[in-house]
Structures are given as structure tokens and as C-alpha cells.
Amino acid sequence: MSFIDTVFAATNSLLSGALNTILSALFAIIIGTISGILLGFLLCYANRYFRFPVRLYVDIIRGIPGLVTLFSVYFFLGYFLQGYGIDLSPLISGIIALSAMCAADVAELTRGALQSIPQGQTEAGKAIGLRFDQIFFKILFPQAAVHILPPWVNTATEMVKGSTLLSLIGVSELLLTANQLVATNGNALSYYSLIGLIFFLLNSLIQFLGARLEKRLTFFTRIKGDY
Amino acid sequence: MPELILEIRDVEKWYGVNKIFEEVSLEVNSGEVVSIIGSSGSGKTTLLRCVNLLESFQKGSILIDGNEVGYHTVEGKRKRLSEKTIAHQRVLTGMVFQSFNLFPHMTALRNVTLGLIKVKNMNKEEAEEIGRKWLERVGLSDKLASYPSQLSGGQQQRVAIARAVAMNPKIMLFDEATSALDPELVGEVLNVIKQLADDGTTMLIVTHEMHFAFEVSSKVVFMDAGKISAVGTPHEIFIEKKSPRLKEFLANFNV
Numbered sequence: 001m002s003f004i005d006t007v008f009a010a011t012n013s014l015l016s017g018a019l020n021t022i023l024s025a026l027f028a029i030i031i032g033t034i035s036g037i038l039l040g041f042l043l044c045y046a047n048r049y050f051r052f053p054v055r056l057y058v059d060i061i062r063g064i065p066g067l068v069t070l071f072s073v074y075f076f077l078g079y080f081l082q083g084y085g086i087d088l089s090p091l092i093s094g095i096i097a098l099s100a101m102c103a104a105d106v107a108e109l110t111r112g113a114l115q116s117i118p119q120g121q122t123e124a125g126k127a128i129g130l131r132f133d134q135i136f137f138k139i140l141f142p143q144a145a146v147h148i149l150p151p152w153v154n155t156a157t158e159m160v161k162g163s164t165l166l167s168l169i170g171v172s173e174l175l176l177t178a179n180q181l182v183a184t185n186g187n188a189l190s191y192y193s194l195i196g197l198i199f200f201l202l203n204s205l206i207q208f209l210g211a212r213l214e215k216r217l218t219f220f221t222r223i224k225g226d227y
Numbered sequence: 228m229p230e231l232i233l234e235i236r237d238v239e240k241w242y243g244v245n246k247i248f249e250e251v252s253l254e255v256n257s258g259e260v261v262s263i264i265g266s267s268g269s270g271k272t273t274l275l276r277c278v279n280l281l282e283s284f285q286k287g288s289i290l291i292d293g294n295e296v297g298y299h300t301v302e303g304k305r306k307r308l309s310e311k312t313i314a315h316q317r318v319l320t321g322m323v324f325q326s327f328n329l330f331p332h333m334t335a336l337r338n339v340t341l342g343l344i345k346v347k348n349m350n351k352e353e354a355e356e357i358g359r360k361w362l363e364r365v366g367l368s369d370k371l372a373s374y375p376s377q378l379s380g381g382q383q384q385r386v387a388i389a390r391a392v393a394m395n396p397k398i399m400l401f402d403e404a405t406s407a408l409d410p411e412l413v414g415e416v417l418n419v420i421k422q423l424a425d426d427g428t429t430m431l432i433v434t435h436e437m438h439f440a441f442e443v444s445s446k447v448v449f450m451d452a453g454k455i456s457a458v459g460t461p462h463e464i465f466i467e468k469k470s471p472r473l474k475e476f477l478a479n480f481n482v
Contacts, residue, residue, distance in 0.1 A: 118326075118328075120324060120326050120328035121328060121330065123281055123322075123324065123328060124322075124324065124328035124329070124330070124387075125330075126279075126281060126314070126317060127279060127281070127317060127320075127321070127322035127324075127391070128317070128318075128321075128341065128342030128346060128390065128391070128394055129314050129315065129317045129318040129342060129346040129394065130314065130341075130342065130345055130346060131310070131311060131314045132310060132314075134345050138330075138341065138345065139330055142332050143331065143332055146332075220331055220332045220333075220374050220376065221331070221376070223374055223376055223377055
């Protein structure tokens, strides 16, 4: 059988591999982004008793390899939850680990972006009588989003790439599927090129959507006047 | 009979161990324009920021329209009010900052209407009508849809004035409103302030523009080394220059 024929023959396993890759990355990005923004907010505005554990979490997750985080979740958290009768599947473990990594990155991005906004913005909001929540949602966050977005696109693509780690705990995502095909059919270069192309296309899509969103969010930074 | 709008009673402010000012007392009646002059570090900007509660202060009290703001006394102890209550009280004052502080992601009109909608609970149409009216008053009726980055410094500061005055405060506070502007843009902003003064707006102005202070003020306060060193009519302050320290300070300006 030619390479093309084997690819067609393996369409189902490749599709389910792609599905697992997309699912784990997508959930990690969504969960990680929402919780990361929340953690970043705490890093900026919470009192030190809340700030300290968040700081510790962010620094630890960012300071250790993703694989270690993944194994910790799968083996330790999995073992721990088993005691309560909860079975942590490899895919769920993988999503938890990737989300944890994404959250730590986004927390740091959010903190940096919020802190880069001049104090005068908050004061101007206060001066017209706005409450803190109004200042945050109407004034600070829309401006912070502009700073968060470009590196966030980077984090999102890292999640897609990082999802390959899940092959090591037995999630049949794209890499593990390719490994299995190579083991059966050989022709390593072709199979790895194929999944490489799929990863490239996935991340191109993220970058395309990110660029469009960035254009919409940052319009006010680009218009220059003719006064 | 002039109505007492702002009353500062024996206020004292510390940053840690550094005393910024003490024994500051000042009264502003409705329709009055009071200017605060003095060298950098004399505490005049900090005093202004205390009035709209952006700064805390350790002693004394500030009353706006007869009501104490920022603090209350519980069982003999002086306590700062909750941020929510303070947010309500800030509506009594309108603040114009040295660095404009317009919201860069909103149009000029939206900058003005945000507070009207969110704080005064107006609907969009009412708010925009008031916003348009004030932007017209400051000469920017053709810039309603412009973003701050499309406006000159002078135009930005005029939007900031419209934003503050549209909230219909009891007193307007100007914190060196022209200090960040190119010299050629200072005039247009001072004209807007003067126009507001002529309309009877009560104002407390921190400024380095001595000619302006002389022309527009009903009362001038000279702050020096954390105290009010002299208070008087513009004539008493700028012409008679009663104290030696005031003479020395004013010698730096061509007045």
C-alpha cells in the first residue's frame, strides 16, 4: 500500500486523534483563560493572604516542565481521587494539566497588562463617581485586553503544541496516533509530516482569529489624529 | 447670601512619617473661584486630591454642602467610609487632572456620558444630549466621535473638563489643568475655565498660571511648606504681597 492509501485506511483513527488534540487544547484554552484572568485579577487587587497562594501557584507551574505537571495530575491527583471513587481518565487529566499551565500563563499576562495601565485611569474613573467594579469592567479591562491578546495567542498555540504531551499518558491524540501508524507501516517521515501539517493549520487558524480580534480590540490605539 | 459649598477644617496629611500639610482650613462659597498657588511640594495638589477623596488624610474634616465626606466617627473613632459611599460622595466634586486621563478606548462623547449613564443612571439619549451640550460649550461639537488619540492636548483637556462638569458637581477642582500642555494650547483651556467661572461655577484651582489666577479668582491661597501661608483677594496676594515668603515666590513669575 502506498502512503496515501494507508492514510485513507487510517482516516478514522487520524480523525479521532485530531479530535482529541482539538478537544484537549480547546478546553485547556477556555478553562485556562477564564481562570487565568481571575488569578491575574487577584494578583493585582487581592490582599496579600489571597495573593500569596496565587503567586506561589503561578510561579510553581511556570517554573516546572509541562510534563511534570501532567504526570503530577495524572499519577498523584488521579491516585488521590481514586480514594474517593473518582476515576480520572487520561484525557481529563491532560485537560486539567494543560488548563493549569494555561491559567498560570494567562494570570501573569493579565497581571502585567493591568499594572501597565496608568493610575490616572483609575483615578479618573473614581473622580466621576464610578465604583471599583465599574472602573474594572468599563475602563481597565478593555485596555488590558489589548495588551493581553498578542501574548495570549502565543499561549493558545503553546497549548495546541503542548497537547502532544498527552500521548505519554495514553491519550490517543495526533502524536500517539501517528506513533501507532508508524509502528505498523513505517514511513515515519510521511506520518510525522502529516500531523505536523495538521498542527500547523490548527495554530494558523488560532493566529488568524487572534489577529482579527486584535484588530477589533486595538482600533483606538492605531487611529491617529488630524487635529 | 452666599452659600458655603466647601469647608476644609484643620486638615492634616501624612505620608508615613512625612508631614505633607497641617492646620489647613479653607472655605469656598458658591460661585467663588479660589486659586491655590505655591511652589512644588507645598502640598497644594495633595490638598485638592483630599477634597475628592483620592487621598486619605489623618486629621480634620472636609464638608461639602454641609455634609462631612470621606470619614465618620464611630464610638469616638475616626473611620474612613466604605469605597461605595465614597464613590457616591465623589459625585459632589468634579476633578480635572494635569494629565487629562481621558479613557483612550472611548470617543469624546462616550467619555462624557459614561458617568452620566453609570453613576447618574440616565438613559443613553438623555446622557448624550447633556454630553453634546457640554462638548459644544467647550468648543468641541465637531469632535464628538473622535478618540482621545485624535485630539490635541488642549482638546483632550477640554473633553476632560466637559466630562467633569457634565456630572453637575457642587464644586469643580482643577489640578494644574494646563501644566502638561504646550504653551500655545494653554489659552484655549484657560478660556474654557474662565467661561465656567463667569457662569458662576464654584471652583478650587491649583495653578501655576499667575496671570490667570489674578484675573479669575475671588480668593487666592498661598501654600508654603505644608501650611496656608497667606489668603487674600488677588489684589492682596499679587499686588500687596504681604509676606516676604510670598514676595520671594512671586518673584519667580512675571507678575
